Each structure stands twice: as structure tokens, then as C-alpha cells.
Amino acid sequence: MLLGDAGVGKTLLLRDLQKPVLQRHGYFLISQCEEFGQDEPYACLVQALRDLIRQVLTESETQVARWRSRILTAVQGNGQILVDMMPEIGLVIGPQPPVRDLSTRETQNRFHWVMQSFIRVFATVDHPLVLAIDDLAWVDRASWNLIQQLTQSLDPLALLVLGSERTDRWKAFLDRQNQTAAVETIAIEGLDRAWITQWIVDSLRCDHGTAEPLGQLIFNRTQGNPFFAHQLLEFLHRQRLLRFNFDLGRWQWDLDMIHNRGITEDVIDLMVAKIRNLAPMAQSILKLAACIGSEFSLQDLEALCEGTGGLREGLQEAIQSGLLIPLLARSVEGWGRRSARDAQADQHFKFIHDRVRQATYSLMQDDERCSQHLKVGQHGLQQMLAQRQDDRLFTVVQQLNLGRALMQNPVQLLELAQLNFNAGRKAKRAAAYEPALKHFVTAQELLPEELRDADFLLKIDLELAECQYLCGQLTEAETTLQSLQDASQAPLIQAQIYALQMACCIHQNRYEEAIDLGQQGLTILGAQLPEVTEADRVLDALQNRLIGYEVDQLVGLPRAEHDRALQSQMQLLQYVAAAAITGDRARYQMAICQMVALSIQHGNTERSAYAYVAYGTILGAGLGNYSGGHRFGKAALQLSLQFNALQGITLFSYGGLLAHWKEPFDACENHLRDAFQHCYRMGDLLYALYTLALSTDVHLLSGLPLHQAQQEIDSFHDLAQQRQHASMLLDARVKQQFLLSLRGMTTEAASFSNAQVAEADLLAQLQRPSSPKNTLSRYFIYKAQSLYLCEQYDQALEMAQRSQALVHHHFGVVVAVEHYFYYALIPGGPLRQRWN
Template sequence: MISMNTLTLPGYQISASISEGLNTSVYRGIRESDEQPVIIKILKADFPTLEEITRLKNEYKITQHLHVENIVKSYSLETYQNRFALILEDFGGQSLSQILSKRLNLTAFLNIGIQLTSALHSLHKNCIIHKDIKPSNIIINVETETVKINDFSVASRLSKENPQINSANLVEGTVAYMSPEQTGRMNRTLDYRSDFYSLGVTFYEMLTGELPFNSSDILELVHCHIAKHPVPPCKCRRNAENREEIPQVVSDIVMKLLAKNAEDRYQTAEGIKADLEKCLNSLQTTGEIVDFVPGEWDRSGQLSIPQKLYGREAEVDRLLAAFERVSGIEEAPRLENAENLPACSQSEIVLVSGYSGIGKTAIVNEVHKPIIRQRGYFIKGKFDQFKRNIPYAALIQAFQSLIGQLLTESAENFQAWREKLAAALGANGAVIAEVIPEIELIIGKQPEVPQLGPAESQNRFNRVFQEFIGVFTDRAHPLVIFLDDLQWADSASLNLMQLLVGDSESRYLLLIGAYRDNEVNPTHPLIQAIEQIEKMGTPVHHIVLQPFDFGKVYELLADTLTVNDKLGLLAELIFHKTGGNPFFITQLLQALYQDNLLKFEFNSGCWQWNLEEIQAIGITDKSVVELVASRIEKLPETTQKVLKLAACIGDTFNLDVLSIVHEQSHAQAASALWAALQTGLVLPLSNAYKIPLVGGWESDNLRSILSASQSKISYKFLHDRVQQAAYSLIPEGEKQATHLKIGQLLLKNTPASEIEENVFDIVNQLNVGVGFLTEKSEKYELAKLNLIAGKKAKASNAYEAAVRYLNVGLGLINPLGVGSVGGSSWETDYHLTLNLHVEAAEAEYLNTNFGRSQELADVVLQQATNLLDKVKVYELQIQSYFSQNQMIKAIDTGLKALEILEFTLSEIPPEGLAAIKLPQLEELENLPVITDGYQLAIMRILSALLSPVFVAKPELLP
């Protein structure tokens, strides 16, 4: 840490300390080269974090070329030992927070407000969102009455951001001044109008001397911003004796700024400024402020499509009612025909279905608001059409986000979670770590668990996962899990979903699933899984979303554009083209706006369009995918290329992978993606996206810094249709080759020690392009990778996925089919072929494909050259026959195996196994460890025989 007494910055003289923040110190000083007064903002830590460095660099990146009158200028970014120092303009100001300690009259308030809105207008015109407007970031020179905005450390150059749900401790900005959408809990994207809410909080404090919401509890503050309405400033009576009476219209202006939904606030900074100037003019000319309706001159030429839900009130009410019941709220709405169910807290499942783009995710996200009130957790995962073979993909994604939230908790809370998890998992932590490796960030490295038989392993997994879930489901913090695109879910995930909600003891868990009902039929695995859940007695609620009718389309257009006699015809055209699909409607409107077919005329204050022009160019003849594809084709070539590659990776993708497959540095890949982020077609999943964009990094240095940091830079496509549109731009004949190249690049750039960890991502790409492999060595290498993937999937109890991987491997080494021998892989690579057959036989058995398992087992028994290599198959056959209730066959197979192992029947006394003298338990630890392969094989067969013998011939048992 530094202090003014020890700070020496070459080229600068430090004269005074101004303020001390959590991560920065601010000083006044003199630049020695020209005696220029400056402000010096320096990072306090001896070794600042990557995030701290990025924030300072971001501030400099945004302001260095921003020549705006009411913005504090930045001069340079200096390096000092391990730190960075930002050199800023000093115009002799002090922060508004210092000035507010004194009484501020109406004239001063209006003068300051007018300059602030002028500054915000310039910022927003330059596509910059400040994201932290508050008194301490507003600098005023009281002598010249100059007002400037400061601190752009968390500012954004994107037109929109999609705040993610993190711990409230990690939200960018200052919670007391934060807009509802900036909290990430409002089901809304964040745009420039977020700054207007923060300005409203600042105005409120300037006028009343207090904040609209005041609490030391961060979650309580977040809930207030989302759900509570402050007392209007004109009715706020605290400290009233020291302040002027607040005119009604001024109060109304502030309350308009504090609207929960951005659509209900001012739409332009110029509109706010016009109203403040009107107030000031009235005050100066008449001595009072005459009432008027705020917002009369608030006209935006920017197309802003409302994000509110149209006609979904009943569906939202049903979803929120389910959450209230699960949360244990006594007054929660009761279920129909639920006389035999508990009044509250029993786990439930809500399934939201409808066409792609119909608004399923938007409905589900409405549950964020009550979750804050109940202090619950919301986690979500999305199944991907290109990752259907990855077991538990969406569930892993969901629990990774939950672990991420826990990692940002206070030290006290984090330790409490660690103790709860350790107590619940005990010695079985590795069972969860096999599926969700990130759990070890909380409970530490876990020792391996004992190997069990398939059935025992599945039972252990089920039990441990229920214990794991139980840690997070409590009345104090109910858990909501949202799984999107269930039509693409793997069977292992569907089984686990049944486990989560099928337990009669499950409480305080709401599982929400969304799926495209037009892509499933009665025999689809998802529908069958739902039927099983209903049979278990778990409450299952179905919400089916329908397209907008004409009335809702007209209402949306009326809220977006100008209501005139032509609006009905435009609404009719859009309704018939889109079928009332909300996503299609928004994309069509965006396309019309970008093509200048929707224009705002400021003279008339109205939106204008020409139906004949719209119909003539054929834009309404395109499908939604074609429409989005045409938007992508207008982006730079480098952006198009990187989007095509990203579409091959999946709905979500990270910068590490993107830079590898793009064959460019992290900074180059992020730069190539930038245009897609600006148009909103791709959204960053965290604020870490700024790291490679702020500049000043060496390419190799940035890669190593990101590798060592926990700041993973990830993105997602705005919608599945955007991913589909990007993918459609790859010529059909090049798609397989593209996937193959992606897989080869991933394999090449993955260290050998990390192959198994990343094997699904690698193999899924390579398998798509398997038809382009010509060399036998390449095929065998891919077969080995599929063997690794199959074993990993099987270890996670994802048997269907294991079957698929292992069968791909078998196809690569045996192009003529299982059992082919002439010049076969049994001669070329015996061990690979043996392992693939044995693993595939077990996976087929575990997946209840007994016939196929027997076929593979027969091949091993025929081709294996080593007796011990056959033992695993005999053991497997015993288990398979037992599972099929063929006990005698199971016993006969075991006896046959024992005979081959020369453990003859004569070695078993006539009285049966019971006559064999066994050592006492206390003697076992003194016995030598068996290392002989034949003896171990005999023990495995005898162990496998126990169950069928117990059922069919229990008299043989001890």
C-alpha cells in the first residue's frame, strides 16, 4: 500500500491528498514538464489485480480522445513500479458529495443539473454509458460554476449490456445509485437510460439531502431499486426546515428519472435538459416554477423497442406463484387438487414451452425480482444443439455460476458454505468434482473415491448429488434452476432432473425448464421424463406461450413508433410476416431501421415509413434466420469470420477457444468480435470482456495473465437464431471441414495434461468432420480420444453419451463393422481395440442395450489373446444376466470363467462357499496385498457371483 509521504512519481510533484477509495488513491500534483496542475489517480495495492488494472485502463481508453466540455480530461497513463497512475485534468474543483454537506438552493440545483445533462448528452452521443453517476463522481468548481463528470472506470462503449446475476458485491457501479436493470435482476438489458436513473438518485439527494433508499444491506438496496417506489421529493419532510420547498414539477422530473422501466424514463438527456432549463427560466423570470408536464420535448431518434412483456401477465403470475409456494411463503396461492400436498416449500417444476423466439426466457427471468426478496439463488444453464453429447452440459453451466456467486461472498459467508459442503459431501466430494470440477475451488482438492460396480456407482452418484443440492435449498435461500432448450437435453441430464425434483423430501427448489414444443413428440425423451416426474407426485405446471395476436403487435409498435393512421397498416404487414413471433418482430424492426426504412423526423417529432418502399425491397420476404444473416453480412469481414467460427463452437463460447480457432491473439479475436458486440448480436457474459480491449498488453503476456486469472472472458449469441444465422453463412460443403479444423486446433493447443478435462469440446468438433480423415493414424488418434471421452462420460453416469463416443471410436478402427478381422485393428493396435470393445460393451449394458453389449462381448471373447483380457467381459456378462433376471445364466457364466481361470469346482467344498474358512476382520489388515493378476481376476468373478447366487442359490452363501 502507498501513502502520500512515500509516493514518488517521476515527472510529478505530489502536493495534496484528495481522497482514498477501496482500490485507488487520488492526489493533487504538478506536472514538472510544464507546471500544469493535475489530478493523479493511482492504484493502492502493491500488486494490483487484473480487474483493477483494467478499470484504470478502461477509464483512460474512453476519455483520452473524448473532447467534451463537461468531462474531466485525461492526459496520460503512467507506469510506476508495479502500478499504473492516471493523470487527469485539475480545474480546481471539488466533488458534489462535499458540496452537499451544505444547503443547495433551487437555482444552484438547476444550474448543476443542466450541465450534467449536457455532459450526458455528449457521452451518449459518443456511445458511452457511464454506469456510475453519483455525487462523488461529479466535480464542481464553485467559483466558475463549472461542472464535470469524472471516473469512467466502469463505463461501457457498448450500446447495450446484459448484466449477469452475480453476488451483489460484484456488481459494477454503486448500489445506492444503481438502476434496476444494472443489478442484473430486472430481465432487462442495460443501455444509456441507466445513467438517467442514477442521475435521478443524485438529483433526489441534492434536493432532499437523503437517498431515495437507504440501507446498509446490499440485497435490500437491490430489492428497493427493483420493487419499491421512493417518497416523491416534494413530500419528503426530513430536514425540510433547512431546505426550500421543492416544486411539484421538479419532483415530477426526478420521479420520471427514477422510473423502474427505462421506457418510462426520459429517453434523451436533451429532454431532461429542456425541462430543467424551463424550470430555471421560470424561476428567474417569475420567482417560482410553474407546473408543466415533464417530457414534452423528450424526442429520441434512436429506435428503442420496449422490453416489457405484452399480454403475458397470467403466465408470469403462475410462475411467481410457484416460486412463492416453493419458498415457503404461507400466503402463497394453493395448487388445484392439492389437498394432500403440503401448503408450501415442496419442490415443483414449471415447464414453459413455445416456438423459438416466442419469449420463454423473458417470462422465466421475471422470477428474478422475488428471488431477491427471499434472498434466494437463481442459476441457469442452456442446452446447445452442438453440445448434445456433452453430459450434464446445462446443469454444469448452472452450477458453475452458483459456485461463482459463492466465491464472491464475504470471507465469513464463504467459510460457512465451505463447511456446509464439506459436511454434506464428506469423503464423496470427488463424485461431484468429476462432474463439476469448480467445486474444488471451495472445498479443495478431493481424494479419489473407491471404484464401485455400475449399479452401486449410480446409487452413490444419486445420493451424493441429492446431498449436494440439499446444501443450497433452504427456507433462508430457496434455489431456482432454469434449464433452457430442454429439447436438446442429453439423457443423463433428464435423469438427473428427475432426481432433483422427484425426491419426496425435496424442499425449497423450483426447477424451471423451457423447450420448443414443436420439436418434441410423445416419444421424445423429454416428454417421457416429464411423465415420469408427474408419476412421482411432483407438481408439474405447464405454461404454453402463444404468438402475439394483432392487438399485441399493434401495442408494441404504438409504444415504439408514432401512433398515426398508417400504423395499423404497418402492424398488419409485420403481424402477417412474423406470425406474431416477438423475436422476429424485433429483428424486422431493427432491419427496417438500419436500412433507413424507419426514420425519425425531428421537425415533426414523428417516426416515418413508406409501406411501398418496405414491400418493394423484399425485406419482409425473408425468414428470421435470413434476416439476421443479412445483418451479419453487413459487418466487417473479420467479424463475419469470427462469428462463423463461434457458431460452430456453440451458443456460448470463451475467448481462449475463439483465439485458438481464429488463429489470432486474444486481443485480435476480441477486436474482431467487437462489431458484433456493438450491434448486440453477441453479448459478453461478464465485464471481463474489456480486458483485451483496453490495450497495452503484450500478446503472450495477456494470454498468460488471463490463464492465471479467474477472469474468464465468455460471450453468448443474442439468440439461437443468431447462432443459426451465423452458421448458415458457412457453405454447406465446408461445414464438416470447418468443425474438423476447429477440433484439430483445439487438440494442438491443449496441453497433454488437460486433454481429458477438455476432451468433450475437442472430440465433438473432430467427430463432425470424421469423414474428411483419410490417414489411418488420424483415425486411430481420434478413436483414442473417443475412448477417453466415452470413459469420462461413463464415469459421470452419462451412459448414452458414452455409447455414442465409444461407437464412433469403434467405427474409426473397424470401418467394416464390429467383428471384422482380416487385417483388422486387433492386429494393428490390440490394446486400443480391446479397450474400445470392452468399454463399449459395458456402456451398452449400462444403457440397457443388452443385445448390443453381448455382441461386443462375444467379439472380445473371440479376439482377445490374453485370458485376463477376457475377465472383464465375463464379469460384465454376469452383471448383464443378473440385470435381466437370468440368474442361472449369470451363475453358469461365472463358473465357466472360474474354470478358465483354473479355479476349479473342486476348490469349493461340497458344503458350498459357506464352508470356506474366512479370516477374521482384525486379521485382514495383516494380510499381504494381492498382486497376482489371476488371483485378482478370480476375486472379481467371485464378487460378481455373489448377487445372482444370493437370489438363486442362497444356500451357497456363508
């Protein structure tokens, strides 16, 4: 991060780094974030990646073909996701097949994985990639999250991210994100008085003694800020306080007159004065451009100023005044084959500094700004409709939203509500849930009462509730969902509402409430969950139904992926199982049995793989039929491959809950390693953490040397800390302290205390009601083991007895075996002592 005050030269330094990067065969991409662009998901990254695509398109046909092959190989059939975000890439990779609809979480994971895979194609050791981002504090949240994933990736990546920002805005940005950032910072300071004086000497061709008083004055006013100093010197010249004496052949100034003039110390005031001195047409152009953005095209200006004379003259005046600078043409279509006239129409310009745009924007009253934004938005909408592409949807909607105060026509408001709804859905598909939420809220607000359509309002509210949940606004999501209970009597809509309510409850550990909601949702669909007392009967009925079936036959059952009622029922049952697994084994068992029975009756869905692997766990850990459970786990793996869904979760369940009953520990480690890589690659970092938690259990049991096991657990701890996952951090801490105890690196034998961690504080944290019971159980298991090894048998027995009350929380997990192993050994400890 290059940090410093506005105008100190951060942007210039950032752009000057391009040449040495290109000389070393690297790729240099630069992007500028804007305050008004924060609601456009991935705006920052897409702007930079589009430049990368343009670079590719300038290469030979042979090289473009190579890039096409590499990109398509990397994204594995998901090229349409890239085309939706950056239509230009279609010129490289060609038409792409549509991608399959997935659940919300899987959609997010897939999107992140595709974007990372695309960037990895270019960020190689031979051709490192530098991503330079100006005004980084205005970055949209989606881009920021993806940048963090890229820079904190466990896989090597030849990527350097450079950012520039004002020091105060960067600190405020990190405060808003409620986090720190692992960055190297370079402070860019203003010029000192000697440099300012030397600049005066070089600019005005005078001696040092003559320049020093003026240099002192400019330094005092600007604190050495180069941009401000330059503007101040220009202001003095415009006001004839600095003028060239042709008779004497030198520059002259009167310091007393300058002091008496009362010159402002705010660069914005200087810029406003400069703009007001321009001709009316030049001022109008700057105001319109300030509403378009920091960068704009001549083509847009001509369309928006149609019928207005003097456009090019006004534009030229703004350029000659040093307020705008021309850029290279940006169009990709027909690259290198345009006529001179077309190239001129495609000419782009930008403000020389964001302070110039800020000053121009401040000259307008609210009504004028509103009117300009509305004009820009309507022009953009016409273009979008004519081209039948929605690649500018976010920009158009943003402009229209800024101008909506002038919209009085209910039909216009309804159209804008629909546009916001479309933008919200597009943002949601791109896993940008916060911008999506804003668009759905705006759509809801815009819907005019006289044209309010119940079906459209229901669609908005359903999307709104899901985004509120995904953004962590659980109370708001539950309020929205509660208001929807009577909005539709359609069973599938009702089931969707119940599923979202269950997700909110599970997220807050309100498991009983989630199970009750699941039962209500199933009733709406014409199904029900039997009473708890019926759990064994349900299991027996399923086992009887499976008689005559080979487990492999289940994989070949018909696919029922288009049966929406079945999909809804399977989702509700899976959520019931998730809510019941740690505290209500009977309901967990019934939910899983019903999912398997539904799959046999109607055919397999994506969730059937989860049902089969969970049923395998019930057979193994619950009934002792380890061979049967193992076969169901294998079938689940095959099915997840067929559907190309839930592969990470299925591998996690198989490797962590089933495989250890029938396969060696090294095989379990391989399964869990594959599960971690799949989850991590797809962005499912929650299950990646769960996988590491079970992997470290296996490492501790498999005889891995202690220092190597410590490294694995430290990696687990680092990822949990990176993701700020409190429960997994606690789990990792318990394992770290246990290993340190075994290695003799704690304060005393069998103690879990060291200089960094007090065992009493750790135990107090574990015993809080909000802490997971399985982690508390792990502590007791490991503590009993440490005490046993140190021959403190009475205390070891007490720990084992406390673990016994909690061991059921480790259903299927190998650490439960460790508990029973030591629970059996501990009573024999005193006998061994007496024998010795």
C-alpha cells in the same frame, strides 16, 4: 416449464426471475443447453453449478470456510468427484484425496449421491435454490436423470427447477424419453394485434390510427412473435421501406411497397439477410463463433484469428447490429484481482438468440463447418495439454469429432481415437453411460487399420460391451462380447467377458445360460462349480472347515482387495448365486459356500459380506440353524462397514431374510428402513425397491393398523411406478388389493376387485411366463388368507395348495411363514364350523 414458440420471450422471462429470487435470499442459477452439448455428461448442471461456485468465491474468507466445512461434511470424503467435474471447486474445498474404485453400479450410485448431497448444501429452506434451464430439450441425458432424481426425491429439498423450451421440441423430447414429466407448464403466447400496434406507436412516435395498418401487417407476418416483429421492423428500415422524414419530423412507410417486396415469413431468412449485409470480417467472426457455441470468449477468438486484422472492429460491428451481446468476465482464477487488460481478454459474448446462431451456421457449407470445428478443437487441445487438465476434454473431443472428416493422417486419427477413449472412460466414471457408449463407438470407428493395436482395440471393445449392457442394448452387448472370446487368452480378461455375458443373461431371465457361462468362466480361472449332486457334500465340507472358527473371527481375516484373480472368481460366483437363487437351490448353495471358503482361504473382499449374509440365510431358512445364521448376518454387517461397500444390499439381506428369525418385527423394520435409506441415498433404487417389498411383508405380519400398512404399500407402489419397474409394480398391486379386501373396500368379501382393478385381469398378468413366480405365490398366499377369514375353506385350501407349489421362491422371506401358518389352519376350518 415455460413453453412457447422461438422468440416469444421465454428466455427473457426466465432471466428476469433472478431479481425477486435474490431479493428473497435465494440462489438463482441459469444454464443454457445446446444441441451439440448433449454428449457432454452433466454439461447442463455443471454450467449452472460453476456459477454457484463463483458466487461462493465472492464471499468473505469466513463464509467460504463455512461453505468448505458444509460441503466436505455432506460429501463424506468424496470431494475429488466434485473436483473432477468442476475444477473450480478446488478453490473452495482444497486438495482432496483420491476416491476408491468401485464396481460400475456402485460408481454410478456414489456419483449421484455426491452430486445430490452437494446441491442439498445450498438448497435449504433459508436459501432456496432455483435452477433455470434454457432450451431444456437439448439437455444431456445424465443431467436430465439427475434432475429427475432431485425433483422426485422422497426427502424434502428446497429446489425449484424452471425450464424453457419450444412447445413442439418439448413434446418431441418427452417422446424420445418415452415418459411424461411431472411439471407445471406456463404457455407463453405471442403479442396480440393491439399490443403490436401499441409497440409501433411507442417506437415510431405516431398516433394509433397511423400505426394500425403497419401493426396489422407485422402481426400477420409474425403472429405477434416479439423477436420476429423486432427483426422485421429492422429489416424494413435497412431496406428503406421504413425511413425517417427529417423535413416532416416523422417516420414514413408505404404499405403497398412493403407488400410488393414479398417479405419472408421466416425469421431465419431475415437473419441471414442481416448477416450478409455485414462486412466480411464480421461475418467471419460470427461463423467461427457459431462453431464454438452459443457463448465464447474474446481470448479464444484472438487465438483462433491470430494474424487477422480487424478482429475487434468486426466484433464491434456484430454487437452494434444486435447479433451479439457482451457478458461479464467468467474466470474464477484471481477473481477480483485482475488487471483491466486481463479482464478485457476474459470478456465473453453470446448470440442474442439461438436463431441468430442457427442462421449463421446455415451460411456455411459442410467443408467450411468441418474446417472451423477442426480449428476450434485443435486450439482447445493445445490449451488442455498446456494446462495439463482435462476439464475441457468433452468439448475438445466434440469439436474434433465434428471436424474429423478432414483428418487424413493415420497418426491424427489414432490420437483422436485415444481422446474418444479417454472421454468415454471419464463419462463412464461419471455414470453417464450413453455419452460414454458414443465415445467408445467413435474410438472404434476411428482406429486406423495400419496402426491398429490389438491391446488398445480390446480395451475399447470391453468398455463398449459394458456400456452397451448398462444402456440396455443387451443384444449388441452380447454380440460384442462374443467377438471378444478369441481376442485375448488372458484369464482375467476372459473372466471379465464371462461376467458381462452372465449379467446380460440374468437381466433377461436366462438363468440356466448364465450359470453355464459362470462355470466356464470359473474353469478359465482354474476353479469349478461341483455337480448339483455334490451340494450337500460342499455344504458339509464348509461346515467342517468352520469348526474352530468363531464367526467374529471371519471379520478380522486379512483383506484381499488387491487379488484380482480372487475378485474375478468371487464376482462369477456371486452372479451364479443371483441366477440360481429362485430356481436352482443346490447351485445357489454351492456358489455361496465356495465364496465363503475362498474368503477363509485367501482373505476378505468386498463381496465377502454378501457371501456371509447369504450363508447365514442357508443356515437359517435352509437348515433351521437360526442362531448360527443370525451370527453370520451380524458379521456381514460389520464387514460391509469395514469395506464401505455393499452396505445397502447387506442390510437388505439381513433385515429381510435373517433378522426376523431372532429379532422382533420392529427391529426388522428398523434394519430395512436403514437399508432403504442407504440404497436410496446411494442411488441404488433397484435394491431400494426390493427393500420396500420386504418391508411391506413385515408390516402386514407385524400387526400394523391396516390404514398405516396401506400408506406404506402405496409409497412402495409410487416408487415402483416412478422407476417403471414392472415386477415391483405387480408386487405392490397384489398387496394393495389384499389390504383393500381386508378393509372391506373391494366389490365383495375376499375379492381383490374394485373399480380400478379387475382380479381376473390381475391373475392373468401374474400367470404370464415373464411375471415373477414369487409374486404369483404371494397372490395365492394372500388369497388363501382372505378366503379363510371369510370362511370359504374349500377355495382357501385350493389357493394354499397352489401356493405350496411355489413357496420355495420365498427362500428366507417371512411371507413363507404366513403360507405355512394358514396352510395349517385351513383344514381345521370345517371342523370349527361343525363344532360351532
